[in-house]
Amino acid sequence: MKFLLSIMFILLIPAAIQARVQIVVTYPYMADIAKIVGADRVDVTSIASGRSHPHYVNVNAAAAHALKKADLLVVNGAGLEEAWIEGLMKSSARPSIQPGTDGYLDLSEIVTLLREDETAMQRTPQFTHQGVNPHHHLDPANIPVFADAIAARLRKLDDANASVYLANARAFNEQWKGKMKHWDSLLLDKKGATVVQRHALFDYYLRHYDILCAGSLEPAPGVSPTLQHANRILSETPPDRITFIIRDVFNTATAATHLGSRTGIKVIVLPHDVGSLPEAADIFSLFDEIARRLAE
Ligand SMILES: [Zn+2]
The missing domain is CATH 3.40.50.1980 (Nitrogenase molybdenum iron protein domain)
Incomplete structure (x- = not known):
């Protein structure tokens, strides 16, 4: 009996590891939100680092490898990744994380974007701000919107843990609301x-x-x-x-x-x-x- 239990335990470990949702995000701010919402049910890899130039990211081999087994890709959108993401997504050869699937989440589609000045746009080089300003994550009011969106997407991909994701997002958003009051006063x-x-x-x-x-x-x-x-x-x-x-x-x-x-x-x-x-x-x-x- 003891022997049988040990065998069962060994067999269960890989299954448990595989069950974690593999998330790849383009920038570190999303990685942090995804880790808070997903907690121990997810593995998160960020392609860019905090020191990267956000418009021109050097993609390292580890990030490209992580994308090949990703269940969910979260992007900033609004053109911020335009210079470097297309080739990377093609090389991942992963249909389940392409735009339009549950495995692809574009954060720029769920917040209001600021339009750039039309005359300045005529002088803007390719891969910078194409019509809209893509740095939308620096509005603190957008962060809880992203937490909710990531929780909702994780719910679709891993329904068994839906209540965990929703509760984590709710707790994070409560804490964030408190911090926003503090920043307002500062x-x-x-x-x-x-x-x-x-x-x-x-x-x-x-x-x-x-x-x-x-x-x-x-x-x-x-x-x-x-x-x-x-x-x-x-x-x-x-x-x-x-x-x-x-x-x-x-x-x-x-x-x-x-x-x-x-x-x-x-x-x-x-x-x-x-x-x-x-x-x-x-x-x-x-x-x-x-x-x-x-x-x-
Ligand atoms: Zn910019």
Whole structure:
């Protein structure tokens, strides 16, 4: 009997491992949400790291391998992965994670997207912002929408654990609601302030907190900053009305630093994704750190 039980136990282990839903996401912020919602019922791999340039991700072999056995692929969408995902999906040769299937979830389809300026769009290079701004995850109000969507999709793929996924998403969203109140209070006196950013990365975040943006140092998304364009921004908004110049971690510092030193406007570096700075270790601390740096 003891022997039989041991055999049964050994046979059950691989089955249990296989039962975990294999999730591949394109960016680390989704990995963190998926891990919270899926907990020990899922394995999650992120293709990009927090230090990747979000528009131009170098795909490593481990991520390509994970995609070949993925049950669910979650993408940011709105063109953010356009430069690099198509070839990767084709090479995965996995029909169950192609667009239109239950194994494919595009987060840009479930939130309201900000349109980009039409004239700037004519100068925008391929693979940057094609008509809409793709950095929608930086609106904190969108994060619970993503948690719910991932839970709903996991429910379809693994109905046996549906109640676990829904309960995890509900608990996460409650906690997130509390944090949003905290960030609201931190940024209350920044309401109506004006900033300049290096890349049009924080549009959703700034809009959420009623912080105005005098412009991006890139004349159009993906176009290198010029002195002429910086002067145009300053001619419309004098430096004494600009509180911060926001810099990201993946573009060179030169343009932001130069503008900061010639005008005296403070330059701050903001994390944009989980792992982009050591302080932004998870989805909560990512938004904690953005608020903290802006509130300083
Ligand atoms: Zn961008």
